[in-house]
Amino acid sequence: MKINKLIPLLLAVVALLCFPLVLDNPYYIHLASTILIYIILLFGLDIVVGYTGQVSLGHAGLFGVGSYTAGVLFFHLGLPFYVTVPAAIVVTAIFGGLLALPALKVIGPYLAMVTLAFGTILQILINEMSFLTEGPLGIKLTKPMIFGHEASEKEFFWIAALAMLLALVVVHRILKSQLGRAFEALRDSPVACDCMGVSVYRFKVYAFVISAGFAGFAGALYSYSEKYISPNTYNNELTILFLLGIIMGGRKSRLGAILGATIIVLLPKLLDDIGLFRIVSITLATLVTLGSILAISKGITNLKKVSIPVLGTVALALFSLWLDNITDWRLSIFGVMILLVVYYLQDGIVGFFRNFYISLFGKKVEAITESVITNENYDNIISQADTADKGPNILNIESILMQFGGLKALNLVDISIKRGTVHGLIGPNGSGKSTMMNVLTGIYIPTAGDVKFENQSVVGKTSSEIALSGIARTFQNVQLFGEMTALENILVGLHHSFESNLFEVSLHLPRYLREESSARHRALGLLKFVGLESLANEEARNLPYGKQRMLEIARALALDPNLLLLDEPAAGLTAPDIKELLTVIRKIRDHGITIILIEHHMDVVMSVCDKISVLDFGEKIAEGVASEIQSNAKVIEAYLGGSPA
Numbered sequence: 208m209k210i211n212k213l214i215p216l217l218l219a220v221v222a223l224l225c226f227p228l229v230l231d232n233p234y235y236i237h238l239a240s241t242i243l244i245y246i247i248l249l250f251g252l253d254i255v256v257g258y259t260g261q262v263s264l265g266h267a268g269l270f271g272v273g274s275y276t277a278g279v280l281f282f283h284l285g286l287p288f289y290v291t292v293p294a295a296i297v298v299t300a301i302f303g304g305l306l307a308l309p310a311l312k313v314i315g316p317y318l319a320m321v322t323l324a325f326g327t328i329l330q331i332l333i334n335e336m337s338f339l340t341e342g343p344l345g346i347k348l349t350k351p352m353i354f355g356h357e358a359s360e361k362e363f364f365w366i367a368a369l370a371m372l373l374a375l376v377v378v379h380r381i382l383k384s385q386l387g388r389a390f391e392a393l394r395d396s397p398v399a400c401d402c403m404g405v406s407v408y409r410f411k412v413y414a415f416v417i418s419a420g421f422a423g424f425a426g427a428l429y430s431y432s433e434k435y436i437s438p439n440t441y442n443n444e445l446t447i448l449f450l451l452g453i454i455m456g457g458r459k460s461r462l463g464a465i466l467g468a469t470i471i472v473l474l475p476k477l478l479d480d481i482g483l484f485r486i487v488s489i490t491l492a493t494l495v496t497l498g499s500i501l502a503i504s505k506g507i508t509n510l511k512k513v514s515i516p517v518l519g520t521v522a523l524a525l526f527s528l529w530l531d532n533i534t535d536w537r538l539s540i541f542g543v544m545i546l547l548v549v550y551y552l553q554d555g556i557v558g559f560f561r562n563f564y565i566s567l568f569g570k571k572v573e574a575i576t577e578s579v580i581t582n583e584n585y586d587n588i589i590s591q592a593d594t595a596d597k598g599p600n601i602l603n604i605e606s607i608l609m610q611f612g613g614l615k616a617l618n619l620v621d622i623s624i625k626r627g628t629v630h631g632l633i634g635p636n637g638s639g640k641s642t643m644m645n646v647l648t649g650i651y652i653p654t655a656g657d658v659k660f661e662n663q664s665v666v667g668k669t670s671s672e673i674a675l676s677g678i679a680r681t682f683q684n685v686q687l688f689g690e691m692t693a694l695e696n697i698l699v700g701l702h703h704s705f706e707s708n709l710f711e712v713s714l715h716l717p718r719y720l721r722e723e724s725s726a727r728h729r730a731l732g733l734l735k736f737v738g739l740e741s742l743a744n745e746e747a748r749n750l751p752y753g754k755q756r757m758l759e760i761a762r763a764l765a766l767d768p769n770l771l772l773l774d775e776p777a778a779g780l781t782a783p784d785i786k787e788l789l790t791v792i793r794k795i796r797d798h799g800i801t802i803i804l805i806e807h808h809m810d811v812v813m814s815v816c817d818k819i820s821v822l823d824f825g826e827k828i829a830e831g832v833a834s835e836i837q838s839n840a841k842v843i844e845a846y847l848g849g850s851p852a
């Protein structure tokens with residue numbers, strides 16, 4: 208870590224550990240411990256909500272499982288803290304897996320309902336299983352024993368602080384590893400993620416299990432912190448509060464989780480005390496007004512856009528001065544504040560300030576710090592295709608029929624692709640070219656027929672299995688992982704080169720460090736191969752269109768494919784970009800990689816393809832070398848809609 212980041216972090220850790228010494232009040236120390244525990248939970252919840260983009264309403268239930276695992280082991284077996292907490296993590300992770308396996312087959316509102324039902328069932332189970340959980344009576348615990356005595360409130364704070372710091376390091380390492388990249392990629396483009404050999408379903412489940420582990424950790428600490436647990440705590444309101452923490456703090460941010468946990472613990476307390484509420488609402492109104500004036504003066508926003516937040520916060524401040532007693536208004540004020548934040552700060556508070564900062568000072572894209580790759584080795588960055596004893600044809604498409612209702616998008620098409628060639632697939636709009644790509648990559652399962660890649664049928668295999676077997680692709684509508692940098696996009700393609708597991712990632716063991724460093728080196732080489740090395744740390748969504756297409760090709764090459772499918776790579780490219788593309792395609796072929804090229808730019812097809820197949824209305828109407836296709840009567844008719852004459 209760089210020194211300019213390390214020093215503020217160390218200062219923050221020292222300030223955190225000194226907190227109970229400065230503010231020696233058991234009530235505030237307890238409150239701070241609760242915030243630390245919620246931070247751990249939100250770190251985990253952010254993996255599911257922020258990174259993979261799934262909605263979980265079951266995390267209060269999982270938090271309860273963690274609490275009750277620790278509570279039951281303490282109450283019935285008298286097991287110590289250092290046994291109950293790891294047990295809670297493992298048990299909750301197992302429950303998370305049980306929830307995720309069926310739940311993650313569904314998406315959107317269905318997933319929300321399934322996880323909500325799961326949370327409710329867990330609460331009911333805790334209530335009903337009195338022989339284990341003491342039912343509605345709850346379980347009493349003591350604070351953990353340290354050095355033969357029960358920890359004081361202050362000592363427990365330090366335990367919670369160390370637990371939070373441990374969780375921070377682990378979650379940060381996970382999210383910066385191949386696992387975190389897979390989570391982020393599946394949110395940005397599930398279809399591309401699957402086609403990079405990263406199974407979307409498997410990694411969604413994985414994310415859920417890890418997230419549940421964090422919920423179990425937090426739950427166990429909570430039971431010791433409160434010294435009493437009962438089923439009512441783990442209700443749906445708590446689940447909503449956790450989600451609010453992520454939304455308000457800001458997703459995909461550790462700082463967001465810290466801020467979110469602080470808000471959800473302190474906001475209800477703030478609304479208990481009229482004096483405190485007045486101070487906070489007046490400060491908020493002042494900050495929003497000054498911030499808006501600054502933003503307008505710098506031309507970042509206009510009066511119309513800031514009028515509602517400014518008027519809203521000023522009205523809240525005036526309202527706080529008018530109020531005598533806050534008790535009757537607590538819930539309404541809470542609701543209005545949430546509405547304001549959710550509506551106006553859609554990227555959460557951290558995201559808002561990040562965007563504000565970028566608008567004021569521009570974005571600083573970090574320069575590449577990795578070792579510069581020399582010219583001698585970058586050409587070898589692409590693996591030579593494996594051609595040993597595999598026959599002349601790499602792919603045999605046999606009588607493929609793809610039917611959508613009554614429409615035959617592909618009608619008994621036979622194509623053989625010769626190893627090491629560039630094979631063009633052309634045809635007018637709607638002739639079935641992209642459908643063929645989707646059949647070859649497992650996105651569609653054909654109605655009839657077979658596709659044999661390296662003499663093995665790929666029909667019925669998942670997209671990620673097909674990708675790992677050696678077929679990579681690009682997409683007609685570019686499917687990059689937009690919020691990730693160019694380098695990270697390639698690293699997702701290199702996911703198959705990692706064998707290290709969660710523990711190796713969390714502990715930064717040598718195998719993981721070796722794999723990460725070699726993957727980064729290769730990723731930079733691949734970027735250089737397509738001329739993008741200077742844009743390695745730029746977010747993919749910010750790249751010009753032509754560069755995005757090149758990045759997609761480099762990402763596909765990261766899979767070390769034997770067969771590369773390029774779906775209209777020249778679409779939307781300028782003439783110089785097309786020239787560069789042709790050079791890249793030829794270089795790829797020189798590495799023995801077979802290419803299927805779908806393209807509407809006939810000059811590209813005719814100049815680079817060894818053989819061309821032509822589709823029209825889902826049927827193959829011609830096949831041959833460029834000169835044969837150019838003079839084929841059926842092809843001319845299909846393209847021009849008339850006879851050659």
Ligand SMILES: Nc1ncnc2c1ncn2[C@@H]1O[C@H](COP(=O)(O)OP(=O)(O)OP(=O)(O)O)[C@@H](O)[C@H]1O
Pocket residue numbers: 611614616634635636637638639640641642643683
């Ligand atoms: N999922 C689907 N459901 C229904 N019809 C589909 C589906 N996918 C493709 N089709 C239909 O199949 C036919 C072939 O479409 P396809 O996208 O493969 O054509 P294409 O040759 O790639 O066209 P273009 O050059 O415009 O991309 C079209 O009539 C299209 O509407």
